[in-house]
Amino acid sequence: MTQPSTHTPETAGAKGQSRRGFLKTTGLTALGSMLGMTIPFERNLPAGIIPVALAQDTGADFMAGKEGMVVLGDRPLNAETPAHLLDDDITPYKHLFVRMNGLVPQNALDQDAEGWVLTVDGEVETPLELTIEDLQSRFETVTSRLVIECGGNGRAFFQPGTSGNQWTMGAIGCPEWTGVRLADVLNAAGVKDSAVYTGHYGNDVHLSFDEDKEVISRGVPIEKALEGDAIIAWAMNGEPLPALHGFPLRLVIPGYPASVSQKYLNRIWVRDKEHDGEKMSGDSYRIPAYPVAPGTEVPPEDMVVLTEMPVKSVITFPRTGTELAPETPTEVRGHAWCGKGDVAAVHISTDFGQTWQEAVLDAPHNRFAWQRWRAEVTLPQHGYYEVWARATDQDGISQPPLSPVWNPRGYANNIQHRIALVASA
């Protein structure tokens, strides 16, 4: 793969000095506006250092299409969406969270899919080598709205702190994906009885530029892969996959942490055991096999792979801190979703959880799309209020008001979302 064009390739562990002073910026405001996002640590970005997000593609501002995002980190690039920007039924590119484990491949930045092949091999009767044209001609094309949520969404609310990106509410989105069913492709290859798990591979670039290192390679149990919801997608919201979201091909496997939805997909290895690729082992995406107290050190042998994401919701309107008139009905709305499939109910409270009213909950557009909910609230008098939202799944399990059971890596925190409303007479 080609090296980024604007700096010298380095061996792993080389000193950072050579990365300094690529280009002089004209000021952090210009940089921030070029990136199209808020950089909370902007005052700490010294002049003369361009985030690799820009350095990768000389002079290009490929992040300009994002708006209003909160950048957690510039290298690797991770950015989440404030709740009030998640209101669209279909999450547009500009508001879809960015989660990079490594660097964006140059062919993705160039939107160049020349010669791209998806290999399906391992415990299959007939290994396949499929071009994108093969996928489009041999299998039924489907378009689905599917939620993707980072396994660490909500991590910031665990106490004591857990390592990793401190996502709050915004590592979530529901774009519309176009592709073919993963199950159709696997069945065309003929899944053997010996198949246990899938292993996914892509051409992400490792942060150290070591070409032998996989950036991320996770998988799912074969039963999950063979369910009808997952797709191998080449388009998002009707356009070819953007560079940041997996061009030219990706998996979208809803209901599980989005790390199984491999971007830059070029191989699906059907395995005869649990996959052990990068970020499948150790304690990556693993939770304790039994509940532990906050701060507990858990032996590695007691950590199991996180699969189904818990029920969750977000309040997307109004924006937190909005001022309203008292004694005036106003709509509060948002989305709800669940790793099991459909959400059964959403309730909201305006009195810190003392009383709850049921929201109107729409059916999903298709299974594993998020569901719109709406409620009407009337704030009784002048003062400060909070709206709390609580989704409940098909089994009667609801979001907790505080963080759920703590786990060492801070996954699956589906704490209820709260916004502030101020009634001004």
Add this chain to the structure above:
Amino acid sequence: MFRIMTRAALGLGALVFGAGMALAAPDPMQALRGKPAGAVALDPMSALRAHAQGGEDMAGNPEFDGLPDGPGAEETYYQCVACHSTEIIKQQRITDLRWDELWTWMVEEQGMVEPDEETRQVILSYLKENFSSER
């Protein structure tokens, strides 16, 4: 694959072992005491975070991409930015053990080249002092 753990004698210690916890009487309400008001007055979620975000005390040293001043800041900066920016470091509030585990993971899984032992100690001490959930 989900593994069912069968442990005949899963004592309190195994469930509660962790930095700074009194083994005899875990108290969930303890964790809720004395929390600072959220850094953002009209965003209730900010008060629930492991640490407040923002504020002048977070400014750090611009020469080291905002890492706080202190012994080891420079060594830490040069060791780490070879691969990733300082943003991920500044987000962490974790235990000493977790920092040790992350170091090992970076060496064994991510190709990080270790500095000499003295520098390693300086860097880990700096991280544990400035990005800790224990102090």
